[in-house]
Amino acid sequence: MPGQAVIEREPLRHGIRVAYRPGQRKWVGWQDHPYGGYGCCVARRDEIVAFLDDHLDAGGYPDALPVGLQVIGAEEVRRVATGVSASLELFERAAAEGAQMLIVHHGLFWSSEPRRIGARERARLRCLFEHDLSLVAYHLALDAHPEVGNNALICRALGLTGPVGFGVHGDRTIGFLAIANPPITLPELLGRVRAEINPEPLVFDAGPEAIRRVAVISGAAAQDVLPAADAGAHCFLTGEPREPVMAQAREAGIHFVAAGHYATEVFGVRALGDLLARRFGVEHVFIDVPNPI
Numbered sequence: 001m002p003g004q005a006v007i008e009r010e011p012l013r014h015g016i017r018v019a020y021r022p023g024q025r026k027w028v029g030w031q032d033h034p035y036g037g038y039g040c041c042v043a044r045r046d047e048i049v050a051f052l053d054d055h056l057d058a059g060g061y062p063d064a065l066p067v068g069l070q071v072i073g074a075e076e077v078r079r080v081a082t083g084v085s086a087s088l089e090l091f092e093r094a095a096a097e098g099a100q101m102l103i104v105h106h107g108l109f110w111s112s113e114p115r116r117i118g119a120r121e122r123a124r125l126r127c128l129f130e131h132d133l134s135l136v137a138y139h140l141a142l143d144a145h146p147e148v149g150n151n152a153l154i155c156r157a158l159g160l161t162g163p164v165g166f167g168v169h170g171d172r173t174i175g176f177l178a179i180a181n182p183p184i185t186l187p188e189l190l191g192r193v194r195a196e197i198n199p200e201p202l203v204f205d206a207g208p209e210a211i212r213r214v215a216v217i218s219g220a221a222a223q224d225v226l227p228a229a230d231a232g233a234h235c236f237l238t239g240e241p242r243e244p245v246m247a248q249a250r251e252a253g254i255h256f257v258a259a260g261h262y263a264t265e266v267f268g269v270r271a272l273g274d275l276l277a278r279r280f281g282v283e284h285v286f287i288d289v290p291n292p293i
């Protein structure tokens with residue numbers, strides 16, 4: 001094509017050929033496609049999903065919703081949107097962003113929800129269908145993953161090291177017990193929490209002055225405060241509190257921090273989108289639908 005001379009071409013990388021155009025800094029993709037042509041990188045939906053299923057070991061966790069591809073959309077993906085929780089607002093905003101795939105942490109079809117497609121479910125599905133938007137969900141596997149999981153990324157953001165698995169679900173762990181080296185005080189730890197996760201965490205300061213070990217499980221895991229204390233943690237950080245946790249923390253002598261269910265679960269999906277952008281060359285946009293819970 002005139003003006004679009006290719007000076008270099010890489011071999012097929014996950015179904016994408018990448019090429020570099022003179023005077024243009026961005027890599028552009030050439031898709032083996034009936035229509036051919038140049039544009040941003042295009043990846044196949046099924047290759048992205050197969051990669052994520054495998055990378056996250058998505059089938060290895062006892063989950064309460066179908067994981068991976070939940071609703072099928074366009075076969076080719078140029079732009080991936082990510083967000084924490086399935087909702088009509090998130091679907092509409094992903095469609096407005098021009099995404100062909102939306103990846104969420106909290107998807108549809110929870111086992112605790114009714115199976116009927118009522119008006120609310122119909123509106124959500126209609127939005128996905130009308131915009132040919134695939135919905136992909138990863139839940140516990142995305143809490144647990146040691147690189148792109150919510151809990152590993154929270155440990156890293158808080159400066160904690162040496163994470164070992166904590167928080168048993170089935171025969172897997174989804175959280176981490178990590179080290180503060182050197183030990184830190186609760187005000188120091190909360191300074192990091194406010195900067196990296198949530199400016200207004202709920203805190204019960206019932207633990208020791210020097211915090212050496214912190215247990216982390218994103219989302220709704222307040223029930224794990226006692227196992228955290230038993231495992232030797234001086235502080236337990238999760239997303240949501242629950243009523244009994246104040247007395248449990250005080251009696252067990254452990255600090256408790258609830259930094260928000262939503263706020264503790266933006267990390268994983270956002271990292272997944274960035275990973276896909278690097279690996280497949282697709283565009284990634286994270287869609288924030290802030291939730292104070």
Ligand SMILES: [Zn+2]
Binds near residue numbers: 106218219220261265
């Ligand atoms: Zn959650």
